[in-house]
Amino acid sequence: MNRKVTLVFPRELVGEPITYRLIKNYDLVVNILKAKIIPYKEGKLDIEISGEKDNLNRGINYLTGLGVKVKPLAQQIKWDKDKCVHCTACVALCPVGAFEVDRKERTVSFNEEKCIICGICALSCPYKAIEILF
Template structure:
């Protein structure tokens, strides 16, 4: 199974090798989606974790035990083509090119396989054509 998680950890854990432990001790595949780790400050880390259900649960227990706050990250982004006005606002904002525009026809399309569910486009869409599914 796969889980997208938002981790928040206190200052004293900033130097803890959290991703290393999840991989090495809990046999998980870890993909870092976003990280903000500054020395002497609270850290934030968005991860996609894959592995056996038990391994994921044990990994989550480890994080809770050491004091990391774990919340589910956005699971999926849903694009509603009927609401989309093809304004192209979302196209340059997407860090992975999940939205693209056909230059000739000026039509926007969405490739959900590229989307990493960062959520940037959701707030930006003036027509509320993009929705977060938790």
């Protein structure tokens, strides 16, 4: 089983080796997709965790028991080519270059492989051509 989640850590847990414990104590594979720490405030971590269903549930219970908020992360970004007018607004905003411009053709394309599903583009597309699927 595999789940993509956002972990929100309260200030007192920011320095704790939580991902290490998920791996060691619950036999889970943890892939960090994105991390943001605000010193002395909170930490946010987008991760993909995989492992046996029971281990996964136990690992999530361990996190929530510690006081970490666990929220589901969007699973997929859907780009609707027909709605897209190739304005390039998403290209400038995407942190990983998943939307690209072909300058010669003046067209935008989406590379799903690069996407980390942060959702920024979907919130800013003026033509609602990008949707976040949960």
